[in-house]
Amino acid sequence: MRPVEASLPELSLPELRRYGRHLTLAEMGEEGQKRLKAGSVLVVGAGGLGSPLALYLAAAGVGTIGIVDFDAVEESNLQRQIAHGTASVGKSKLASITARLADLNPYVTVVPHEAYLHRTNALEIVRAYDVIVDGTDNFATRYLVNDACVLEGKPNVYGSILRFEGQASVFDARVGPCYRCLFPEPPPAGVIPNCAEAGVLGVLPGVIGSIQATEAIKLLIGAGDTLVGRLLLYDALEMRFREMRLRKDPRCPICGEQPSIRELQDYDALCGVKPHESAADQIGARELADRLARGEDMVLVDVREPHELAIAKFPNAVHVPLRTVPTRASELPRERLLVLTCHKGVRSQRALEILRELGFTRLKNLAGGIDSWSREVDSSVPRY
Numbered sequence: 001m002r003p004v005e006a007s008l009p010e011l012s013l014p015e016l017r018r019y020g021r022h023l024t025l026a027e028m029g030e031e032g033q034k035r036l037k038a039g040s041v042l043v044v045g046a047g048g049l050g051s052p053l054a055l056y057l058a059a060a061g062v063g064t065i066g067i068v069d070f071d072a073v074e075e076s077n078l079q080r081q082i083a084h085g086t087a088s089v090g091k092s093k094l095a096s097i098t099a100r101l102a103d104l105n106p107y108v109t110v111v112p113h114e115a116y117l118h119r120t121n122a123l124e125i126v127r128a129y130d131v132i133v134d135g136t137d138n139f140a141t142r143y144l145v146n147d148a149c150v151l152e153g154k155p156n157v158y159g160s161i162l163r164f165e166g167q168a169s170v171f172d173a174r175v176g177p178c179y180r181c182l183f184p185e186p187p188p189a190g191v192i193p194n195c196a197e198a199g200v201l202g203v204l205p206g207v208i209g210s211i212q213a214t215e216a217i218k219l220l221i222g223a224g225d226t227l228v229g230r231l232l233l234y235d236a237l238e239m240r241f242r243e244m245r246l247r248k249d250p251r252c253p254i255c256g257e258q259p260s261i262r263e264l265q266d267y268d269a270l271c272g273v274k275p276h277e278s279a280a281d282q283i284g285a286r287e288l289a290d291r292l293a294r295g296e297d298m299v300l301v302d303v304r305e306p307h308e309l310a311i312a313k314f315p316n317a318v319h320v321p322l323r324t325v326p327t328r329a330s331e332l333p334r335e336r337l338l339v340l341t342c343h344k345g346v347r348s349q350r351a352l353e354i355l356r357e358l359g360f361t362r363l364k365n366l367a368g369g370i371d372s373w374s375r376e377v378d379s380s381v382p383r384y
């Protein structure tokens with residue numbers, strides 16, 4: 001809802017000076033700038049998409065910018081997550097981006113939410129903002145953000161990126177389709193690679209995040225045509241934009257005529273993040289180190305990609321990238337204990353499930369992957 005003009009905040013002299021190039025735009029003007037000042041946007045994720053998004057929203061003068069993140073800045077983030085700098089490596093992304101935005105524009109309020117967005121907190125956080133922008137790259141959060149926005153009646157500015165391709169849309173179930181109208185259910189875990197596995201061109205989130213920022217600003221000032229009902233597809237290699245019409249699905253499980261989803265769900269389970277991770281399948285880095293030191297017989301199976309091994313590896317691990325596990329399972333000894341590992345323990349969990357389906361019984365997943373090995377056992381193994 002756009003507030004009536006009388007209730008809009010005044011702009012101070014420094015603000016009028018700062019936003020001069022906006023004020024001369026007929027579609028923005030002083031009223032639009034006041035709407036930005038009165039407006040609030042929640043940015044979910046302070047990573048690749050969240051960086052340009054938050055920077056442009058702050059620069060534009062969006063009065064309140066909430067940011068949800070709980071990660072720390074890693075060196076490998078800096079190739080694309082331009083809100084962070086080398087001095088912030090190892091520090092909280094939220095602290096890093098908050099400091100950057102405060103320097104960029106002291107006239108906006110940044111509200112840090114140091115949290116993992118979850119069904120227990122999502123509705124309350126989403127409710128406090130006018131526009132929600134999804135800058136995450138995992139299905140659990142994507143479905144959670146979608147459902148929370150539908151239930152709270154908020155516009156959800158969507159973006160996603162992989163390799164050289166990106167997508168953007170605006171989902172607003174009040175006037176158009178939602179994400180579930182396109183994809184009612186998440187894909188099985190592990191089927192669609194994430195950016196860590198498949199790679200992403202560093203500038204790609206800059207393009208898609210800037211499109212998301214544009215849409216958020218248009219929603220706040222009520223100007224132009226938004227991406228409601230349209231999916232914008234961008235191919236950086238071909239340098240081509242395409243567009244797909246999206247229709248609201250009357251059978252959509254959350255925004256359709258007879259919705260089956262009326263409250264938030266367990267998105268980790270829905271997206272296969274944790275449902276099969278029984279404690280008995282897991283082995284911690286310390287325990288693994290102890291058992292190796294005792295000379296226990298086992299085979300370490302590393303399911304990461306070759307370029308990741310070049311950064312950090314276990315000296316005696318067998319290397320079977322996740323995508324080749326089904327075809328190369330016969331190379332693995334069934335009678336010996338197989339300890340599966342990857343970067344952070346997610347892909348190796350998927351490998352464990354694949355091997356179990358193939359009849360392997362002696363399986364463990366290294367919880368937290370080589371990253372936890374580096375943190376807990378051997379700090380000479382580089383983290384990335």
Ligand SMILES: [Zn+2]
Pocket residue numbers: 173177178179180181182249252253254255256
């Ligand atoms: Zn829908």
